[in-house]
Amino acid sequence: MRTTLLTITLACAVSVLGQHTPLTSQYLFNGLLINPAYAGTRDAMALNLTWRQQWVGFEGAPSTQVVSIHSPIKRSRLALGLLLVNDQIGVSRQTGALTNIAYRLPFRKGKLQFGIGAGVSLLQANWSGLAVQERNDVQFTTDTRGSLQPNFSTGIFYYKKAYFIGASMPFVLSHGFNAERNSWTIRNDKAQYQPMITGGYVFKLSREMKFKPSTLVRYQAAGGVQTDLSANLIIRDKIWTGISYRSKDSVVGSFEVLPTPQWRLGYAYDLGISAITPYHSGTHELMMQYEFGKRIHVRDPRYF
8 A cells, every 4th residue: 555655656746747737626816827817707807716625645745726716907908917826736836927918899798808827937856755665765865956837728719698608728738857968857747738618607596606617628738628517506695515426536516605895714624535535534725805996896796
């Protein structure tokens, strides 16, 4: 069992050869993480903080912290955003900052947005923290120095009050670590691309209840297609309860509350259904969002 865990942990560390796109279960309210065109869609300045601890009890499991802020620019068709991500998997760590800009067009009683993002990631690997059989292997006796590497993202997003659809390519570039040279390289590797498609619709069940199904589909050559299917029940626009299925990975339960039109507090728990499920205690995710546009959201609440 110990050998298996160490092998998986080592695999996680070596995965820095490809660009990893951090995963969150409450992605609808952390849209900049998957699509730069999401900037400004709240029609007010919005600040989001997300903390995610994946596979609790599993050594080397992913741990992710995300801070995003975005806002439309008054009397302009532009919106700006900033995304900060700290993502650790095994002995590798990636800390990134990406700026985002979106161009917003009125289209068929909704808004069509085109977005791009650009920034840098600080990549590090603590190779000496691995337990290996060959203790004299020089590739695993020293840690890599932090290396700043550029990255880009692009996307398109269309939304109305009742539905949305988007397509994106987060983290266009991939980075590889050459252990022999102890250096990082930039790659334009199509096999590492992770294109994504999102969509959702809000059905009004009664005056006080709404039902919102949504989906996220992403693809990578190495892992194939992964799909998130979600369903949320919205009560009086203040309480959200949801359940999601992530193919080959987990079943997710979520609960969110809006104590005021400006605040949103959320929690999600992922119950694993993959082969490693017996070796961990699930995944916990906390989310906090604050919006500065109280007047706008009292009149016209947003559901994504």
